[in-house]
């Protein structure tokens with residue numbers, strides 16, 4: 001099904017009798033869209049849906065980061081890192097999720113406004129609000145990423161969703177191939193089905209062909225976003241995306257700026273076996289947890305959940321118990337399909353890197369945290385090499401600098417120079433720190449609202465909210481290692497009572 005422009009092609013298979021979408025026939029382009037969901041960090045997804053993902057208490061966690069005064073963060077950029085985390089594969093040839101979910105600030109790095117700073121240091125930041133290591137002012141100058149440096153079209157550079165299509169494949173796959181996607185987003189190729197076409201019909205739930213009709217549609221950003229939301233929340237994602245009567249009204253969109261380059265780097269092995277301490281305060285009789293009193297290390301751990309790409313969360317949690325989360329299973333099916341296709345049809349994918357990016361998506365550059373107990377499945381992306389020209393007047397637009405990933409000369413023959421991406425945590429160093437300043441105590445409520453304990457009033461107002469007296473409460477010391485952190489992550493995706501689930505009823509949070 002070749003197409004010219006304006007959207008991704010899809011043939012919906014509709015069952016007229018039951019009024020549902022039984023599946024869709026599509027090519028690699030749509031499958032790449034589904035795959036790209038796995039690379040999106042949780043914080044980016046929550047921001048996109050304006051804190052209405054209803055994934056456990058992730059929205060509450062996000063809200064408390066928003067509400068937390070900048071003073072508590074090491075610097076302003078840390079808040080941005082959590083609220084608008086960037087994906088490690090975002091810069092990569094128009095990752096569909098990144099394109100569909102961001103507006104014009106997609107593909108941007110930041111530099112110092114001071115031209116002298118910028119020309120002498122070549123510092124760039126992935127995150128806005130980062131202080132310049134040279135002069136200390138906020139780096140706010142936007143540098144626009146040129147994804148195809150050899151093209152003659154400097155500012156119309158993006159292969160927008162549904163734009164001109166390449167015959168060679170997409171972000172993760174190569175070549176053209178036909179797929180069937182079920183309502184719950186299982187992805188089937190006839191080549192991978194051992195049992196033949198009948199089994200495909202069975203998987204689609206088609207019993208009587210008389211009721212099934214095909215409808216050709218083109219989808220754009222709006223449908224991609226709806227699909228992303230349905231993949232997290234529903235078991236019938238295609239039906240809910242394309243047939244549900246009022247799904248669009250429910251989704252309040254907001255433009256975001258995610259981003260990032262590629263390559264792999266270290267996990268924090270020093271944290272193997274590390275434990276963090278905290279104090280649970282709970283109702284003596286009901287054992288309901290009111291809050292957890294903890295230091296910044298544990299809070300950093302919890303805040304870091306927002307930077308985890310969806311695919312790595314699924315990998316981490318599936319690896320531990322094998323049982324899916326109680327959220328919609330569709331997103332699991334996308335992950336399982338990626339895993340399945342990588343093992344059975346390895347040559348479908350365009351590189352080893354693409355396979356890694358799907359099975360174990362990396363954290364955005366510099367998004368890793370020293371206080372991270374879940375070290376096994378989290379790898380921080382290395383920052384890429386970026387180049388730009390300073391001496392070519394034709395390559396510099398008013399206030400817009402073009403950067404790209406290839407060294408050499410610009411198309412006017414001027415030499416490009418290398419940029420130096422900085423770590424907002426420790427400018428000009430590659431590692432460092434957590435998000436929060438040290439030496440503060442925090443109160444983490446059962447639904448993961450995080451607040452600094454700045455006065456007794458903070459604690460007392462929570463106690464009175466539950467209509468309890470101090471005598472009715474008891475304290476319990478707890479220590480949190482890798483296992484507890486994983487259970488907290490799981491519970492935070494599905495439950496509103498994370499601490500009670502993990503520490504009082506551990507069987508619930510398994």
Ligand SMILES: [Zn+2]
Nearest residue numbers: 112117132135
């Ligand atoms: Zn500066």
Ligand SMILES: [Zn+2]
Nearest residue numbers: 392395410412
């Ligand atoms: Zn030039």
